[in-house]
Amino acid sequence: MYRFEDCQVDPRQFELRRGGAVVHVEPQVFALLTHLIQHRHRVVAKTELLDAVWGGRYISDSALTSRVKMLRRALGDDGNQQRVIATVHGIGYRFVAEVAELDDGTVDATDTVDEPGIVRPPQQIRYCVSPDGVRVAYAISGTGSPLVRAANWLTHLDLEWSSPIWAHWLDGLARHHRLIRYDERGCGLSDWEVADFSFDAWVNDLELVVNAAGLGRFPLLGVSQGGAVAIAYAVRHPERVSRLVLVSAYCRGRLARARTADEREEAALDLQLGRIGWRHDDPTFRQVFASQFLPDGNRELWDAFNDLQRATTSTENVVRFLDVFAHIDVSTQAPHVRCPTLILHNRDDLRVPRSQAQELAALIPDSELHFLASRNHILTADESAWPHFLTEIRRFLAARPPQAEITADR
Template sequence: MDPLRHQLRRAGAAVHVEPRALDLLLHLVRHRDRVVTKNELLDQVWGNRFVSEAALTTGLRTARLAVGDTGSQQQMIRTVHRRGYQFVGPTTVLEVGPTAGTGRDPGAESSRPKPLTGAESQTIRFCNADDGTGIAYATSGSGPPLLKAANWMTHLDLEWSTPVWSHWLNGLARDRQLIRYDERGCGLSDWVAPSYTFDDWVDDLETVVDAVGLDRFPLLGVSQGGAVAVAYAVRRPERVSRLILAGAYARGRRVRAGSVAEVHAAALDLSLARVGWLHQDPGFLRVFASQFLPDGTPEEWQEFTAFQRQTTSPENGVRFLEEFARIDVSDIAHRVQCPTLIIHSRDDARVPAAQARELAALIPDSQLVLLNSRNHLLTAAEPAWDEFLFHLDEFLIE
C-alpha cells in the first residue's frame, strides 16, 4: 500500500479499490496495534456525513476483498465482537528517502506501472440488431457477470469521466464483470435507427446477451431500463437469475395518469420537454437536470446538462421522452419468476416511490428497499449510495 499515491497493489498488479474503502483499509493498517471502533472508522472515513452501519459493512467487505480476505476467513481484518476491527495481517514498513519534501523517490512513479482507469480497462464491441441498428456494448471488471439494461443518457466511453455515472460503474464492476450497452439512438450506438419503440429496446437487450454469450445472469434495470429488464425477464426466464430494479416504474407518466389534472400535467411535461430539447434551451435543461438530481450541486447540474447533450441528438431526446411516457409492463410483471430487488429513493423527484411500491405488488418474489434520498440517480456523496451498494451486494450473494 502506497499512502502517498493512494494506491494498493497485489503481486505487483494494481488493485482497483473505491477511495472510501481504501481510506478505511489505510486507517486500519496505520492503527494495526489496536482495535479500531466502528465510530472511529465512521468519523475518520466518512467525516461529518451521516451514514448507517450498512455503509461501513460495505466498505469493510470491499477492503477485505482487496487484500484477499473475507468476513469468514478474517486472516487480514479481524472483527472483534462488540468492539470493532483490527488489521492482523503481517506487515512490513518500507521507508523511502525524502525527496523535495514529499518522501518519494522522483523516479519511482515513472518506473512503476500505472493502474488502469475504468475507461482504459473496459472493452467496447459492436453488434447488430435484426433491423441493422448498430448497438455498442462494453465489458469491464472481472468475476461473475452483471448485465445492466440500457437506459437513456448513457455513453459507454464518457460515463467513466462524469460524476453522473462514474461511481455507478466503479461500484457495479467491483468483483464482477459488468456488461452494459448504449440504447439505440444514444451514446456509441447508432443514433439513426428505423424505429425507437419499447419492443426494440427489449430486442436490443437480447441481441447483446447473445453477442456476449451469456447463459444465466443477474440483470439490473435503472429508470426506464427497469421496464425493459422486466419485459426481458418475462421473455427469457431461463436466463435471468436475479432482477434488480433501481428507480424503475411499470407505467410511464401518460399511462399512469389517473385524473384529469394528471393527464394535463403529463401532457404539459412532455410539451415543455419537446420544446426544451429541440431548442436545447439552457433554462429547461437545467430544470430537467434538477429533476434527476434535486439535491445535486449547481456544478453537478451543469455536468449533467453537458453530458446529456453529448449522449444523443435533440430529436432523439424527444423520441425517448415520448416513448417513456407510453411504457406499460404492469400486465406482464406478475410473470417474473426470479427473485427481485426493487430499490428506490423515498422522495424521488422524477419517478415517485409509488411506482416502486406498484412493482413490488406486481412481482411475486420481490423485496422493496426505500432509500433516504430525493435523487433519481444517486450521487457518490450521499449516504444512500453506500446503502444501495450494500443491498445490491447482499442480494447478489444470497
C-alpha cells in the same frame, strides 16, 4: 479515501485496511463505518444510522449495538477506550479519531487511470448488429461473474467513463462483477439514425447484446426506465435471468399511469416542455431535467449532467425518447417475473415517486423493496445512501440461486 490511526478506508473499493492488511467486515458494518466517517463533525443519531444502513427496515437497537461492537473490534477499538467511535448515551455515536482524506493514485498493473485519483478497471467496447441493421455498442469491464445493465436515459459508454454522474456507478458495479452495459439505439456510441424507436426494439437490443456477449444465466440490473426493459426481458427469457435488480424504476410511464384529469394534464405538460425545450435547444429546459434528476446536486454536477445529455444524442431523438418513456407500461408483464427481485428506490425521488417502487413490489412475486435515504434520482458518490446501495446489491447478488450463473464466453 480516509486514513486514521493505522487504518485506511476506501469506499470506492469497499475496503478496510488495518496495518496494511485487508480486514474483512460485513457489508452493514462497512456502511456504518463510512457513514460515521462522512458525518464525523457531529453526533449521528441511532435512528439515522438505522435508516442509512438498513434503509428503514425494522432493526432492533441491539442489532445496531452488535454492529458497532464488530466495527470497533475491526478497528482495534473497544467500548472502554472509544478512541475511534464514541458512544453518546441516549443519542447515538460519533467518529472521534482524527481523519485524513486521501486522493490515492496508486494503481494495479491491470488498472487504467482516466484522470488523477480515479482508478478503474479497463473497459472493452464492442459492436453487434440488430436484425434491422442498427449497430449497437456494448462495453465489458471488471472481472468475475457477469452483471448486465439494461440501458437507461441517454447513455454514452465512453463519456460515462469520466463523468461524475456515472463513474462511481461503473466502479462500484464492476468491482466484483464483469459488468456488461450498452448504449440503446439512438444514442451514445450506437447508431443515432434508426427507424424503429419502440419499446420492443429496446428489449430486442438487450437480447442482442446478451447473445453477443455469450452469456448463459446472469443477474440483470435496470435503472429508471431501464427497469421496464429489464422486466420485459426477464419475462421473455426466464431461463436466462437469475436475479433482477430494479433501481429508481417504474412499470408505467407518466402518461400511462395518469388516472385523474390533473395527473394527465401534468404528464402532458412535462412531455410538452421536454419536446419544446429540446427542439429549441434551450439549455434552461435541460436544467429542469438536471434539477429533477439531481435536486441535491451542486452547479458543477448539474453542468456535467447537462453536458452529458447534450453530447449523447440528437434533439430529434430526445423527443422520440420522451414519447416512448411516457407511454411505457409493463404492469401486465411484471406479475410473470419468475426470479428473485430486489427493488431499490430513493425515498424522496423527485423524478419517479416512491409509489412506483411500491407498485413494482406489489406486482412482482418474490420481490423485496428497500428505500434509500436520498432525494436524487441518480445516487451521487458523496451521499450516505451510496454505500448502502452497494451493500444491498452485493448482499442480494451473493445469495446464489441453486443453479450457478453460467458464463459461456465465445
